[in-house]
Amino acid sequence: MARDRRKKPKYLFFQGRHWFVLVCLVMGTMALAVRGLYVQVIDNDLLQAEGLERQVRVLKMMPARGKILDRRGHVLAVSTPVDAIWAHPASLRQARADWPRLANTLGMETADIGRILKRNINKGFVYIKRSLSPALASQVAALGVRGVYRQREYHRYYPAGRIAGHLLGFTDVDDRGQEGAELAFENHLGGVVGQKRVRRDRRGHTVENLDQISPVHHGRELRLSIDVRIQFAAHQALARTLVEHKAAGGTAIVLDSRTGEILAMVNLPEFNPNDRSTFNTNVMRNRAVTDIFEPGSTVKPFTLSLALQSGIFTPDTKIPTSPGVLVLDRRRIRDIRDYGVLTLANVLVKSSNIGTAKIALELNPSQLVTTLQSVGFGQLTGVELPGERSGVLQSKERWRLSEHATLSYGYGLSVTALQLARAYMVLANGGVLKPITIRRREELPRGERVLPSDVVGQINQMLEHVVVKGTGQ
Template sequence: MRRTRGVNTRARLLAVVAVLGLGATVLIARAVDMQLLNDDFYQQQGDARFLREIEIPTSRGMITDRNGEPLAVSTPVESIWCSPLELLQHTDRLPQLAEAVDIDLDTLTQRLSERADKEFMFLRRHMNPDDADAILELGIPGVFSQREFRRYYPLGEVVAHVLGKTNIDDHGQEGLELAFEDWLSGTPGAKRVIRDRRGRIVENVDLIRAPEPGQALALSIDRRIQYLAYRELKTALTENQAASGSIVVLDVSNGEILAMVNQPSYNPNLREPGDAGSHRNRALTDVFEPGSVMKSFTIAAAIEAGKFTPDTPVPTAPGYISIAGYPIRDFKNYGTLTVSGVLSKSSNVGATKIASTLSNEHQYDMYRRFGLGQASGSGFPGESAGVLPGPNTWGPTEKATISYGYGLNTTLLQLARAYAAIGNGGRLIEPTFVKDANNPSEQIIDPELAQQMLTMLEGVTAPGGTATRANVLGYRVGGKTGTSRKAAGGGYADKKYTAVFVGLVPASQPKFVTAVVIHEPNSFDAAGALVYGGGAVAAPVFHRVMDGALRLMDVQPDNVQQWYAAAPAPTDPTAEQVPDSDPMPEAIGVPTAAASAPGATP
């Protein structure tokens, strides 16, 4: 019996040792396999805890004016973010964090609670890097920072409507920032890094994709002319107590937009939404009845048809006419005018009689050829095409009123483009915001006709014309005024007007075309009469902007004799010097309330 127990004991001991040895061998083999031969699992688990793939932010492309001056740049900033999952484990640090990021403690606690199972939440974005570092130095668990870029506009509201703006993620939302989003935005990069438990990068492991910065965009805008136009338009709105206004300056030869300004404006550097109406690029999105600036195209159609020449007499007495019971009036009885006189005096009766000799189709075709009733092709987001009713919808009244600028709608850019075609030998060019874009053009009228129109437009700014205040010393100026009543409630509002002027300078070989519109001027002259005509309100803005732009662009004068005539005569240095007072500008009459029916104003 004792031998049996001894044998059994040894056998059992050997069995236990064998089992333990086998188990140890298996464990060792497994460890060797997992840690030396096939270590992917533990590597993946370690990577999951410390290896991260992060985005490498890239800057948005710079926007410059035609001379390389920056209009929009992206600057590096830091954004503070947190891991709610980790941060909520240290609630005692929340008051300190709330104060650091300037968030109410209750608001911060609620936001964290709503995202308690998340690993990412922004706390404050686009901070000065030094301020962000100060927050990180507090050592609050689960709080980190990341590099971003913020858009900055050095000229602020001066060029706001052209550029538009970006959102907080630096993506274009309005204007050219939106139109050229793909060109400007670039492509973020990516890299793998090792982070410690506080989220700090301790090692860059691998570059997955290099960042590609956005491409720069050179605009046709000239910063100097843009500011000049902004200043003078803002001054005009103040002087005339007007509701809004716009100005467009084009290079006649290539359609490049040198300036485009609207008032009221806004500061794109501010994140607050502000007044939605101030964000519209009114020169492109808002339409209005242009008034008498349409007479140029009506007369062009009549001359092209061979029915008139610039010297053909047109009877306008007694200063009014009735078409299908609808009264059309002039400012006064001009008697018999030449076709040129119809333009310079802005006779509605004369324009109506001229249009009556044309077919609806030819009159309409001329308007369409000048780009009316269709988008200009600028590519600007939200541009309006305007409204030009088809000729089959015209009755006698519609045919007459359209001839002098009622019954259709245009944008200011459309008018500038159309008049640029007159100054460019009859070639219509698509306007562009991009420097050296080489946009397409089309010959729409005979160059000889374009020259005749340009000569007649000079008569509008000559003595006795409606736009003497548009003249620029030393330069020949051609242009056309327009004044229309504002539509309201199915009719026309009382004492609410739109004042327009479109001009070309120098008229001998036009370099610039500038269009100005002022909505609802509300100032009064010394006699207490409302001042609202295109010649009195819009033409002076043209004069001031072009007076500066011609010199900025070093355009040679083409009316040197006028310059010499205006120069002060030499004085005897021994004679007593008596200072002269500033001369009063030439008075331009404005229609009375009795003559305020549509079309009664020049």
């Protein structure tokens, strides 16, 4: 009996531990049952949504950018399909063993992949490489690397290359217009991105197209007024002229005086929109509309048109220019030599600064400003190209004699090359100013008469003599 009593406390100890373990097992089983009930019934919708989210993705459908054509339908800009390779950083980090294969296929270093992921560690999307040929992108997709995907994009190509670089501009890596017509008509050319919902497998490959959230709208075609043949001829002529005169740069513009259409617009030096190594901010601007300069003697026909309208002068009115120097407000106005007495017509033929100044001093300076404004100086042309400037043409209440005189032969104001071309289009149109455009026109535009036709006829006869026997030879 004594031996049994000594063993009883130990037996009770083991018996208590047995009940403790049993209670824990029962409670654990009940907890699992409750959790199972919660998952299957209470939280079922949430978990299903999370699972669906891991399988279903919303993808962008990129639009194809519209073509740019010349007036005869020749392609000036077209988008060709390319692919981008992108990744989900967290997934690709877990597939580190596949980095060498991925890098080798893409022509990259394995360390490059690591650097890209490190810079975008908290993002859900990162480009690995863009503008790949579809064939190369297919090779990458065939690797089956976890978290790596391909996306269709487009690359812009310009068949005319440097011949029309300033006019057309270029697009960025996302195929968005950055300069020239590409930027000016972005809304027309760019299109609208679409979206679709797809199902993917555990490696991220699309296995089913579920539905379309929003349709993709491809960009529209744009037909310009440019004739690529005339553009090429203008480029060649300008290049020869720069060499002949040892000039650093120049601009050539060809307008259709009937329609106001721009047939050619060339700047040198140029850049090639197909070769980004030629891109330079000083070279890429379209100087035909962005750069202003004093037009000099090219303004003289408009000064003389005002003189002929005044009734004070005729083409045969004699103007003394000796001794080849005129001093106004202590400022010297010179001709290249002493022309003696010139008729008004010969003032233009010889391009006499003194003759033009003396004629202008007989006229009201405000009327001269109005005449210059009427042919488009000092205001935007309205052409749909980015960066256009209006130039400078001041209107004053009081004019010094020297200011009045120098304005008459093109100093004291500034214009763009396109403004100057439009002003001369007025002379070609018999005194009618028409709106100019870079887009092809189907109908003749209505113009505004700004100079009398008989006066313009007289000025044009003088200009013919300028190129035959005058300073324009």
